[in-house]
Amino acid sequence: MGLELTASNIVKRFGERELFSIEQLQVQEGESLHLSGDNGVGKTTLMKILAGLDKPCAGRINVTPNMKGRWSTSLHPKVIYLHQTPYVFSGSVKDNIAYGLKLKGISRGQIKRTVQSALEWARLEEFADHAAHSLSGGEKQRLALARAWVLTPGLLFLDEPTANLDKQSVDSVTELVRKMVDGGAAVMISSHQTNPLTEVCQRSLLLADGKVSESQFPKEMLFDA
Amino acid sequence: MGLELTASNIVKRFGERELFSIEQLQVQEGESLHLSGDNGVGKTTLMKILAGLDKPCAGRINVTPNMKGRWSTSLHPKVIYLHQTPYVFSGSVKDNIAYGLKLKGISRGQIKRTVQSALEWARLEEFADHAAHSLSGGEKQRLALARAWVLTPGLLFLDEPTANLDKQSVDSVTELVRKMVDGGAAVMISSHQTNPLTEVCQRSLLLADGKVSESQFPKEMLFDA
């Protein structure tokens, strides 16, 4: 696999207010990063920009290898961003997990098997045919993770993925991230909490005053309950 | 102030599945409770039922004194529930905070002062006239808290209020809850994390297997990073 993302001179403004201005940010294959920072510093905005869902006011983001298909989809097919509060499509839990797979033109049998194992991982088997809208907050979060996981992303942005998860779920997400990173994928996680997941992260980025700084965990910024 | 809530024989089912069945649950003035439990056990559903936003399949909820106005609003005016992911009304941040106050027929000047102090508390002064929709996840959470706080609730249900908050915000929410409880209000908080807020809670409830049990913190169910 092996994706490499380079962002240079990224600036984001909302009206007058400059949210951040980042000179250089690199994410390499097999890396896991923890992005921290106070509410409203722009973690979500930054991750969306890196994932190609939002446009910076200035600067360039480069993902190599560039895997643009014949249909210029403009988004990199191996880069996935997960919302802070995930959006679930109408339809069943199963449909949601199969969404990305169906777009890839994978065989029905293969999709079925993949969806089944994703349901198991997310412990949502019993809800497989329920309307995804009726899931609880944490269940939706797990669904969104499973929905991204089945697509074997090379670069995964997780926006506060564990905020609403119970202990067991956090552990399985941690396990998942560890495996993905071992497999050569890169994962960036934003979180206000320190927990098993953030602890597996190799690099720790702090977004503050519009700048990103690489740092040891500034523990005092986080809970150490 | 002094509200007292008694729930007896509350049962909630979704189709075939019985979510929980609770014989007795009392919340008295000046109490703070931490409701914990795995994803999908029904914390959100239970709190909505207690707050009158959802109907149980069986059982009764009683809040004394019953302050129903002439217009039978059916919801108790002193009981407020805060969503796990808060909904912000279209309009500015200020409008959102003033929402409940305007309904009470308070004078304009008074509303303005109250909104101002709420903005300060939530550290949202600079966003006062911004569209509430454009706030970050944590800022929306703080806005929702401020919006409830200005109404001086007697019984407040907070559904994972700190999931998306940074350390400083958690501290100010903790401070807020402490003050409210001292003033005779009751607060019930659901949370998967242990943090300063959950630690101020006097009682700890665990929802598991469809039953609520009063317990010492079952620390192993929570993160203690």
Place this chain on the structure above:
Amino acid sequence: MQDNLLETSMLSLQLLFSLDAELWDIIGVSFRVSITAILIATLPAILVGFFLAMVDFKGRWMVIALFNALMAVPTVVVGLTLYLLLSRSGPLGDLHLLFTQPAMIIGQVALAFPLLVCMSHSAFQSIDKRAWETARTLGANCFFAVTTIMKEARFALLAAVLAGFGRIISEVGCSMMIGGNIMSYTRNIPTAIALETSKGMFAQGIALGLVLLILALLLNFTLASIRGKGRLV
């Protein structure tokens, strides 16, 4: 006289810029009647739409389907039914409403109602359930909560009202039937167009259509600039 399209358009424009008193009369009737009708119909229809979106009662889907089907009833049939009611020999004949502007207003209210109900039902359906819950828990009684939800759905509701207005300002069957197309009194733009057309005066018909289009554009531009140039939020 003109035969081809270009000449007709030219004549239309000519007519358009020589707005005479008679034309203003017709325009006045059109807008007075239709604006009154839409003002009367909107609130009740929106409330019905809200009720249908929020309250789950047995047979709800049938009511919704009925309103949907009512949109397919030709305006002239509504006109006919009202005619038989309002006619001297009809049950409401004593009101002497036939061939008056109030009768036209009644007809247009009836025409706008189903469309407004259906469109506002669909507008409310797409509003987050949490909006209602938040309003209620913050102390809004049902009445205030409804107004809050209406505010949240305002763009979709505005679109509904504009569609309803478009339906009644342009309809001819009902106005003709119960208005009678009486000059200076119940002749509005669509019935005037029908008259011109029946005379074979196509250019005049199209010119009147253009007048209506231009006035509707003005109205919409005004509304659009109020609602913030089409942007959401």
Place this chain on the structure above:
Amino acid sequence: MQDNLLETSMLSLQLLFSLDAELWDIIGVSFRVSITAILIATLPAILVGFFLAMVDFKGRWMVIALFNALMAVPTVVVGLTLYLLLSRSGPLGDLHLLFTQPAMIIGQVALAFPLLVCMSHSAFQSIDKRAWETARTLGANCFFAVTTIMKEARFALLAAVLAGFGRIISEVGCSMMIGGNIMSYTRNIPTAIALETSKGMFAQGIALGLVLLILALLLNFTLASIRGKGRLV
């Protein structure tokens, strides 16, 4: 002749239950033309609506206001304009389309279009921005993402299509003008009603209206049972 409302209703029902071949002819023309027209108009109009909801370009609000205003153009004006285009002496006269069903279809497509654009624009506006982002990040190209959003907005879109269908199945001005109301060929329910009405045969007119209402009800009941009895989600 019957005078009062009750007798008229009775007669309508009588007529209704003695459906004869001629009536079926008229019903056939109505539904064939209008269903074809709505099928042709829907997809392009929805795409335009989507474009207007999602892409922020200069002058967007003016385009939206224009479509809103076009809803207020009387059907007969659309008919007149097409008439002048399709007439023997008009620019498209060589196609010999005037007074044919294809011409009626063209007219009804033109009539449904603005309403469909406006209503689908408003449907898409109320869809959460995250839906689009989620679809895109999960690998959907723009085309698939649009279909996903259409699925998310399907109830509002269905309501839009039903409103559009209601508009064209019930309109008389355009069909009369470019269809010509020729028996067994271009006579549909609304033009037949107009004819009966002009003859003073009000009962027959209302009966035809009831036929249309009943058929529209059947159609809507079918759709409602497909979409799950009016429930959201």
Place this chain on the structure above:
Amino acid sequence: EEKIIRLATTTSTYNSGLLDKLLPEFEKTHNAKVQVIAVGTGKALRMGQAGDVDVVMTHAPKSEKAFVDGGFGVHPKSVMYNDFVIVGPAEDPAQIQGAADVTKALQAIAATDSQFISRGDDSGTHKKELSLWATTSAGKQFSNYKEVGQGMGKVLQMADELKGYTMTDRGTWLAYESRLQLKLLVEGDKRLFNPYQIIQVNPELHKGLNVEGAKELSDWFVSSKGQQMINDFRINEKALFHGSANPQVVEK
């Protein structure tokens, strides 16, 4: 205060512009306001029957007779007449130009299976046309006979468009002539006579009718002033209507 008189009349009469010329004069001298409701003949009589108008003016002798015999209308007065003509394409495939006998002309149209556009709406004109077809041996059973169910002007336009024949009243024909390629082919047969009557709605059946106004209006139409104005009315320098109050028009 001026009183309102409601007059239901046929679209063709209204569209000719005759009433716009006559009524202001009446309104001035009688301090009344005449509201004209222009509809099809059947609808006009139906409105009279329901008591929604005070007076009707139509040109369908048979229906008018039924209307009066049924007790819905009183004091029918012949006001004026004009005539019907048969028009068709300049090529004239049935070779009927100049025919003096309508029956023969129609027969030729049927025999050559030429396009014939019929009002098909039960109007006075339509009824007249049907009665004329009834005088032919073959009748109207030919494939290019089209019933379109529309007003006279629209039918003329369709005939023009489809290069067909049709029968029209002279008033509408004169109003449309200049923008059509059709030619006037047959006129003058006695059976093409087109009489107009004004009939007051029976005041005994309905309350609240403006009986006096209705009487004044119908009296005025047959007065020498009214008749004079009818005879003087011109379109393109051609007379459209001829006063017929004196002598009384005999119904056939």
